[in-house]
Amino acid sequence: QTACSAAPSDVTYDYIIVGSGAGGIPLADRLSEAGHSVLLIEKGPPSSGRWGGTMKPKWLEGTNLTRFDVPGLCNQIWADPKGVSCTDVDQMAGCVLGGGTAVNAGLWWKPHPEDLNVNFPAGWQSKDLAAASERVFSRIPGTINPSQDGKRYLSQAFDTLVGSLKKAGWEYVVANSNPEKKNRTVGDATYMFSGGERGGPLATYLVTASARKSFTLWTHTIAKRVVRSGSHVTGVELECNGPGRSGVVSVTPKTGRVILSAGAFGSAKLLFRSGIGPTDQLNIVKNSPDGPTMISSDQWINLPVGYNLNDHVGTDIEISHPNVVFYDYYGAWNNPIANDAKTYLASRTGPLSQAAPNINPIFWEIITGKDGINRHLHWQARVEGSLNTSMTITQYLGTGSTSRGRMTITRQLNTVVSTPPYLRTDEDKAAVIKGLVNLQESLKDAGFTWVNPKPGVSAEQFVNSIPAIPSRRGSNHWVGTAKIGTDSGLANGTAVVDLNTKVYGTDNLFVVDASIIPGELTANPSATIVILAEHAAAKILALPA
């Protein structure tokens, strides 16, 4: 492994952003666009070919494409996570340039108004984020037709399920044209893909940022902690990770700022290592290898970092139908169907331009609980399961869920989900069960064979039979560990960052990523995180120097 080189001691940056995911990349672009010098630090290697990534199967050799660029290879993260997934997190997360936006399935949704209005404080409501949303969707519009010939491949599962739901009274919608229509509606999966490739922030915001002299990117560089004196942050201490940088990098004296965009686990970990968080967690860091050099306890800032953890609680059902056709996306790594590889390479068309494993359709329902809360269910179908005519459909419970968990740190400095956030309230469970009962009812005469739950097993028995742990219910949509709000955690409140995303008790430390989201959203979160980053950039730029 190549050794790190020392960070230059004679250069400072107006903004140092840690983490190049859904939050970090758009932020880096907007802050550098405003004329500031910006350093973006990413612990992992380049991913997409555009940025010098090299990981690819044989059939992509000689092209500028990597495994990250081809939608049909997105599930390779599960087959071969080595060198791609984070090793210090007990959940799946992308530790490469682009973070989750480099490894995810590319699903891309405009938020339902309640995602923001129910979860977020004043100033971050649907109407407040409308302009940011507009900016995001003008740069990354998303598509329901990833294949560049406009055709839909292997659409049997989609056609069968949409047809059945429509017969049962569900309405077909183009989801991102009608983000508010999420009750008994069904639509196409919408992806951030563009030109038949992954697209997203790596192909838009990072491209414009990189064209500016004021922008610097360091990959292979781990931020260990922020360097601070009391409430004032002066820079970031680095850990060697191959050919990246080591030492300390400083922000512009007096006016410089550090922004953590290292993800729901990564940003919380950085806060703990910087002496910011609940005392029990800071004491663990104190007893870790960091201990001897950790900031002294009289400068610790006690905030509820790591609490309020949430994720979509996933409930997988499996149904089969004779029309459904399976496509071996995993097999496409070594042995793609020759013609499919050829058409993908020649014109970005065919099954490999679609996300594995043929994710489609998506449908939604809102269940109002006895507690009066609207709980949003997002159902996501894919073609895989125990039969070659199976569809597995995951039901996600999002907006309105009242269960929360906790993430903590170990002495080895790994983050763990110590309290899973799944189905901890009766009303959350009731909504999940009711949603399943409603779907069974809607599909009852549609010719599907129910593999799971099996006939004779009630929805309630089925939901209760799946352990409420991340390996069985996890959705990789982690949020909430550094919640935004006006009820400062310094005064026994629940918020870690204020309405400008500034960490309470600090002058110039910010968090902008999934961590600040107070409660789970209806659908997959990445587009909303980019919207939040756009909005946060405007808020931060408006602060007095």
Ligand SMILES: Cc1cc2nc3c(=O)[nH]c(=O)nc-3n(C[C@H](O)[C@H](O)[C@H](O)COP(=O)(O)OP(=O)(O)OC[C@H]3O[C@@H](n4cnc5c(N)ncnc54)[C@H](O)[C@@H]3O)c2cc1C
């Ligand atoms: C397998 C998978 C599939 C998914 N599918 C979808 C989907 O289809 N649609 C969707 O909307 N969402 C999806 N998600 C979720 C989505 O990708 C995440 O919610 C989103 O990327 C989170 O954004 P973020 O900015 O908070 O963090 P991330 O995107 O995770 O970015 C954090 C970045 O910080 C870096 N980092 C962490 N610690 C440090 C450190 N100490 N120093 C330097 N760098 C650091 C990481 O390497 C990473 O690049 C998926 C997630 C996974 C894991």
